[in-house]
Amino acid sequence: MDKILLDAKDISHSFDYKLFNSININLDSSSSLAITGRSGCGKSTLLHILSSFLKPLNGEINLLDNNLYNLKDNKIEELRRYDIGIIFQSHYLFKGMSGLENIEIASILSNETIDNKLLERLEIQDVVEQKISELSGGQQQRVSIARVLSKKPKIIFADEPTGNLDKETATLIMKVLLDYVKEYKAGLILVTHDREMASMCNYCYKLEDKELSLI
Numbered sequence: 001m002d003k004i005l006l007d008a009k010d011i012s013h014s015f016d017y018k019l020f021n022s023i024n025i026n027l028d029s030s031s032s033l034a035i036t037g038r039s040g041c042g043k044s045t046l047l048h049i050l051s052s053f054l055k056p057l058n059g060e061i062n063l064l065d066n067n068l069y070n071l072k073d074n075k076i077e078e079l080r081r082y083d084i085g086i087i088f089q090s091h092y093l094f095k096g097m098s099g100l101e102n103i104e105i106a107s108i109l110s111n112e113t114i115d116n117k118l119l120e121r122l123e124i125q126d127v128v129e130q131k132i133s134e135l136s137g138g139q140q141q142r143v144s145i146a147r148v149l150s151k152k153p154k155i156i157f158a159d160e161p162t163g164n165l166d167k168e169t170a171t172l173i174m175k176v177l178l179d180y181v182k183e184y185k186a187g188l189i190l191v192t193h194d195r196e197m198a199s200m201c202n203y204c205y206k207l208e209d210k211e212l213s214l215i
């Protein structure tokens with residue numbers, strides 16, 4: 001049976017100006033949801049809010065059965081360490097280490113083992129022994145995705161995971177993410193500029209004029 005992974009109600013946030021008003025969004029297990037919208041409209045900010053890293057000016061978030069703004073710090077740390085997977089716009093890999101070492105750190109911290117099949121599906125099995133600084137941008141991107149999936153998160157937040165990639169590699173990454181969601185009954189919230197990648201998700205939203213609507 002599907003389970004509600006994320007339920008965000010009445011979320012509003014501003015920096016210098018109002019970014020969005022009263023956004024409602026929810027996600028069931030085994031589902032994926034894409035958020036599109038123009039540069040600067042607040043997509044990354046919304047993702048930071050939904051993934052527990054930024055507190056909105058208004059609103060309530062229930063994430064994996066936890067009310068985020070009633071949680072003790074150690075419980076938030078636990079959620080972030082074991083259950084939440086984040087793929088950032090920039091990779092934050094440890095540059096002096098190999099791809100495999102970067103992936104190992106995530107799997108050790110979350111008591112999981114590395115799935116070699118995942119490395120093969122991302123087509124990085126032959127390059128993971130190389131240092132990050134010796135990998136291409138797209139290879140680094142795939143290492144960062146392997147690192148996140150290796151901790152077996154229950155929900156994945158991905159900010160432009162296929163940005164700057166050729167279409168074939170972008171589609172490969174989307175397939176790996178969507179297969180993971182089905183296999184582990186997990187959830188995916190994806191921010192992307194690419195309408196084609198967005199349309200691979202179960203639900204597509206657009207953030208525009210401070211509102212989020214289904215497209």
Ligand SMILES: Nc1ncnc2c1ncn2[C@@H]1O[C@H](COP(=O)(O)OP(=O)(O)OP(=O)(O)O)[C@@H](O)[C@H]1O
Nearest residue numbers: 015016019037038039040041042043044045046089
């Ligand atoms: N920490 C912050 N402090 C002040 N302003 C911020 C902060 N983070 C983001 N902003 C501003 O909020 C707006 C939305 O930024 P955000 O990164 O959410 O946009 P985005 O939709 O992800 O854009 P892009 O598609 O270019 O990644 C921008 O005008 C940005 O300058």
Ligand SMILES: [Mg+2]
Nearest residue numbers: 043044089159
């Ligand atoms: Mg952004």
